[in-house]
Amino acid sequence: MSPGPADPVPVATGGPVVELGVGTPLRRHLCMGDGPRLTVTALGPDTGWAARAVRALKYEGRTDLVTPLADALAALAGPAVDWVTWIPASRRRRRRGFDQSELLARAVARRRRWRVARLLARADPRPQTGRDRRGRLAGPALAVRRGARRRLPGRRVLVVDDVCTTGSTLAAAAAALRGAGAAEVTALVVTSRGVGSGGVSACRWTNSMLATTPIGRYPWTSPSAAGTPR
Numbered sequence: 051m052s053p054g055p056a057d058p059v060p061v062a063t064g065g066p067v068v069e070l071g072v073g074t075p076l077r078r079h080l081c082m083g084d085g086p087r088l089t090v091t092a093l094g095p096d097t098g099w100a101a102r103a104v105r106a107l108k109y110e111g112r113t114d115l116v117t118p119l120a121d122a123l124a125a126l127a128g129p130a131v132d133w134v135t136w137i138p139a140s141r142r143r144r145r146r147g148f149d150q151s152e153l154l155a156r157a158v159a160r161r162r163r164w165r166v167a168r169l170l171a172r173a174d175p176r177p178q179t180g181r182d183r184r185g186r187l188a189g190p191a192l193a194v195r196r197g198a199r200r201r202l203p204g205r206r207v208l209v210v211d212d213v214c215t216t217g218s219t220l221a222a223a224a225a226a227l228r229g230a231g232a233a234e235v236t237a238l239v240v241t242s243r244g245v246g247s248g249g250v251s252a253c254r255w256t257n258s259m260l261a262t263t264p265i266g267r268y269p270w271t272s273p274s275a276a277g278t279p280r
């Protein structure tokens with residue numbers, strides 16, 4: 051029996067084959083004070099196959115997973131945008147040799163034939179991973195890069211990240227982009243979990259039946275041989 055939308059195929063990250071299956075994408079609407087809400091679309095919750103794929107990508111160097119994840123994200127990306135960008139990794143995280151959110155953003159943009167650029171800069175060098183809940187809710191300090199401000203007035207921007215935990219990072223990105231003149235900001239992530247307080251709240255959480263995407267089976271590629279994801 052094939053898996054249904056609520057029964058995603060698990061990811062086997064330790065063997066010769068990684069198996070990514072059909073899940074129920076999630077759509078989350080974040081309210082940021084009195085400002086416009088931010089719509090975040092995720093491949094799945096922070097449990098199960100999507101979460102295991104993110105961990106394998108970030109901590110095991112499985113950059114070969116960018117290809118199937120970007121295939122699925124691109125299918126959920128919605129209407130056309132003017133720019134695709136990403137949440138920049140902290141300096142410490144970049145030491146692993148790649149920024150997983152940048153890889154995903156560039157791969158999604160290629161599939162949809164949209165322009166992609168690094169529009170955001172991180173003022174706070176510390177990563178979100180490992181912070182307590184209060185620290186996560188405070189979020190990182192993000193700003194639009196000086197040379198990118200002229201690209202934004204009246205434009206639609208899609209922000210790509212690997213995970214959405216409290217929503218504060220994406221909220222900070224949206225606020226910075228809108229403050230520089232972006233007309234519309236949406237977000238696309240691999241996994242998402244419920245939100246709390248701290249200026250960001252869930253206006254609505256739906257396990258809405260977005261287009262479910264069968265991803266398929268992909269041969270194991272060692273990190274050293276993975277090369278540049280497509």
